Amino acid sequence: MTDLIPELRAPSAPAGTGRVKSGMAVSRIDGRAKVTGEAQYAAEYFAPDLAYGVVVSGTVAKGRITSIDTAEALAVAGVLSVMTHENRPKMRSFDLAWKDMTAPAGSPFRPLFSDEIFYSGQPVALVLAETFESARYAATLVRVHYDVDAHETNLLESLDQAYEPRKMKAGFVPPSSIGDGKKAFEAAEVRVDSQYYNGVEHHNPMEMFASTVIRAENGHLTIYDKTQSSQNSRWYVSHGFGLSSDEVTVRNPYVGGAFGSGLRPQYQLPLAVMGALQLERSVRVVLTRQQMFSFGHRPETWHRIRLGAAPDGTLKAIWHEAIQETSRLEDYVEVIVNWSGQLYACSDIKLGYQVVANDRFTPLDMRAPGAAHGVHAMEVAMDELAYELKMDPLALRLKNYTDVSPIEDKPFSSKELRECYRQGAERFGWEKRPLEPRSMQDGDELVGWGMATGIWDAMVMVARVSAVLHSNGRLVVSSAATDIGTGTYTVMSMIAAEAMGLPMELVTFQLGDSTLPMAPIEGGSSHVTTVGSGVFGACEKLKKSVLKMATKMTDSPLAKARLRDVEFGDGAIFLKTDPSRRVELTQVLANAGVDQVEEKYFMTPQMLKQRKYARAVHSAVFCEVRVNEKLGMVRVTRVVSAIAAGRIISAKTAASQISGAVVWGISQALHEETHTDHKYGRFMNHNFAEYHVAANADIHDIDVIFVEEDDRIVSKQLGAKGVGEIGIVGVAAAVSNAIFHATGTRLRTTPMTPAKLLLGDRELPVQPPV
Incomplete structure (x- = not known):
């Protein structure tokens, strides 16, 4: 793809943005188009x-x-x-x-x-x-x-109809077990056996x-x-x-x-x-806003978790079973229980996953699908175990820390979770937390502090990228990627600008057109590691081509120079040992008599190397709540989220991703649920008036920390991982655990509404299926 597609209106950074490096806080280059109305939507x-x-x-x-x-x-x-x-x-x-x-x-x-x-x-x-x-x-x-x-739309009344999915979608890894989780649980000296439930949530993006x-x-x-x-x-x-x-x-x-x-x-x-x-x-x-509730949603899910431990906190057994809804038409599956086999050291782990077919539309992936529910249940269970042991919840997690994924018996490609715990706890002030519930109060509000671990896959896929250097010095990079508000335009432009040593305003990244080079579907926090690595690769090939042309110039100051001998910067190529020996990029193309130079790159994961490792991003979430018991009202007043997600390319958009995900995690914890009238099999609160989401008044201090991490197994070119999903994982659990610390009341279902605090949690099956 050699020319800009006019209809795409691909944005470029404003003049004066200058040269960039990974990790800088660069404002979104598409921001102006969006706030002025220049950006056109479907x-x-x-x-x-x-x-x-x-x-x-x-x-x-x-x-x-x-x-x-x-x-x-x-x-x-x-x-x-x-x-x-x-x-x-x-x-x-x-x-x-x-x-x-x-x-x-x-x-x-x-x-x-x-x-x-x-x-x-x-x-x-x-x-x-x-x-x-x-x-x-x-x-x-x-x-x-x-x-x-x-019809049948009630999951909790049809759990006895659960079955193991007969058909799997691509990329789904069925849960496996190690050791004998059942026997180890029954023999453990300290045990927790609880059920958890997550209600239906619906996507409600601003654009319908x-x-x-x-x-x-x-x-x-x-x-x-x-x-x-x-x-x-x-x-x-x-x-x-x-x-x-x-x-x-x-x-x-x-x-x-x-x-x-x-x-x-x-x-x-x-x-x-x-x-x-x-x-x-x-x-x-x-579609109308009401019709936005008439297709896929985050599925309703039931869990049973049994944890066994020694009196010193050493985990002896992890047993996590989950049942979720699917449709009559398709066997929709999520990775719900697998995370419980990756989080903590344990030699006896039993995992089970089933689905129930109801008369609904097929569920659909929603931010951190599976993990948002599965990790919530596991991390609340870990908090329950900590109290059974009379042990600090963070200390329990550190006691069972592992650098090896137990269920896979593979080392993590990188894992700075311990540093997430340390920096997050220090920023939050966790050392001042008393162990006993109901021990902190401010006026008529009880104060509670809770924490949880987060985990998500570090994904990398396949993509093609084109990079074209024009004779006027402008670089156009193209791939059929998507920007759903995550900052793809900005991050890809940063990667290209840094690789070619150009100011941001001379770089344009084209996306959002099916005729552009192939890109994966934007999901799973994989775009930076996949398309971004492709951008880097295309620019590296382009640098080699341009340097070859520069060395062939008459009386070239770069004669016989190799790529490792030079640097690209300020629109020129120069020797590292003598920056005065330089050639402008525009001069190179003019001398060669060409209008443009194009290179294409096919990005593929380094599969043989990756298969030896478990690959994940990690987080530690610390949360403060204030609870008015008379009204059943919960306010989340502070959240510290410490993230280990490889090298951060764009600090500003990455922090925005985590902050937004934390907001959604609070909304999931306290507000969001789509209720069904099972007589009619119909979602009843299919509008913004009754489907409650967190508003500005519900959100207070959110502090995001990125710990230093560089993962060349996941991303050989960039050392990066994804940040879009990890920010929501563990937030609902941290809120739940903080509510228990504040009140001594354990809520095991989401959302945790005032009614549940006042009248008790949602009733779950007394005799769950085996």
Whole structure:
């Protein structure tokens, strides 16, 4: 890719940003475009022939559509069509055609495919009109009649139907066990046996899901989609509708938050494509805030954890079982219990994981999927064990510290968790913490201090990157990566600028277009280690090419110089031993008579070396809460989060990632849950008025520490790991443990609401399944 794609409006750093180095606190280069409205999102692209689609949502949880009356809707002025399963365009029928790149095993949901209803809120029709207002009004006039079947949406009442997932998605590692966890638990002198529960959470990014399909005269579809991968959306559309990849281009230059909800294409995308194919014109479909609750969510999860220890705190047994919901269509799986086999030294570990099929939409990855729930349960159980032992919770964790992942019997590629504990505890003032609950009070509030460990995978994938140096000195680097607000534009530009020795304002990083070089789906905190390493590799190849050209110049001051002999800086190449012997990059290209030099790099993990190690990021979270027992109100007043995530490339965006994740962790702990009316199988609080998220008044001091770490196993080029997920892991557990320290009341379910503090925790099954 040699030229900028104008429609992407790829941002560059403002003049004066200057030369950068890894670890600097650089402001987002896309920040100005976002706050001024220059940045365009999926629902903001226009075409002269644009029609508007509004989704009609179903109202039953299971059954079949017997009839759809569209006469009133079609009579509304401006309405072009009411599309249903009876009159939609042709779409492929076999499952494989509708599997996106992250699909779990099973049969993917296809909107308007048939008369069958799989869940409440399922799209049953799409009204297409000349104006959005006409489409919205007409959608209220569509009458749908059903033959209703009995449904099941209650996980806790269907635990006896749990089964081991029969089908696994790519990348999922089934839990394994070592030793004899059951026997070791039964023989342990000190034991904890508790159940834990996490309610349903829904993604609520600021930007709602939208797709604008712009149809050219030749039939080519340019789709602006809210997605975490333009190439995944293109794959999905082209395969599902039998189109060639040349007939579809997907773009997502700006994404207003996703947190996992954009990993899979959501149903507005195929509906918008259907509308464009049927009308042979451009179509936009935007979901409402209520419809944002009608697709995947963080699944409801039940746990049972049994820990056994010696009187000195040495862990003798870890036994963690979990059951979570999935849909009837697909076996969605998460890594929930595996973390309990990686956190602490123990020779007898028993892990078990099952799912229950309910009549819901397939759950979906949400920030730190599996770990946000699994580590919460494990870390609350560890706090319970600490109190059984009358031992400081941090001391218990240090007692069982390990540099080897027990379940894998592999050393960690790097692990500075001990330093996280030390620096976090020191910053927080943990040494002043009394052991006994209810021992600190300030006015009418009880004060509690809690802590927890966090862990997440250190992922690296495969990517391709192009780097083009232009004759005017500008560097354009390209990959079909995605920036969901995490700072991808900024970090990739920093890596390229540092590698080539250029000021930031001369570097542009292109992303968000399916025609760009291949990039993985943005998820799992893998973009920096994967795409970033690819950027570094492409720039290294580019440096070699430019240096070779420089050495061939007549009377070159760099004659016979090798790459290790020179440095790139300030737009020039110069000898390290004599900086006066230098050549400007623009001069090199001018002398060679070329407008640009391009190099491409294929980034692949060093698999043979990596397989010898366990690879993870770690954290230590310390939390202070203040509790008004009369009202059941909890305030999280201080959080210190100490992170070990390899080399930090962009200090400002990395700290922002952790702070935002801590906010979400507090929200998960105290506020967020989507409630189901099981009589109707329907989420009831599907709006911002009733789905409670943390607001500014709920958030106080958040202190982020990055401990020094450099991991060349995970990332040979950069030494980095990811930070997007780790910030939320352990936060809810630290809040729960702090509440116990403040009140002496143990809450084992999330969210921990005032009602639970006043009336008791949620009732869990008395006889859990074996």
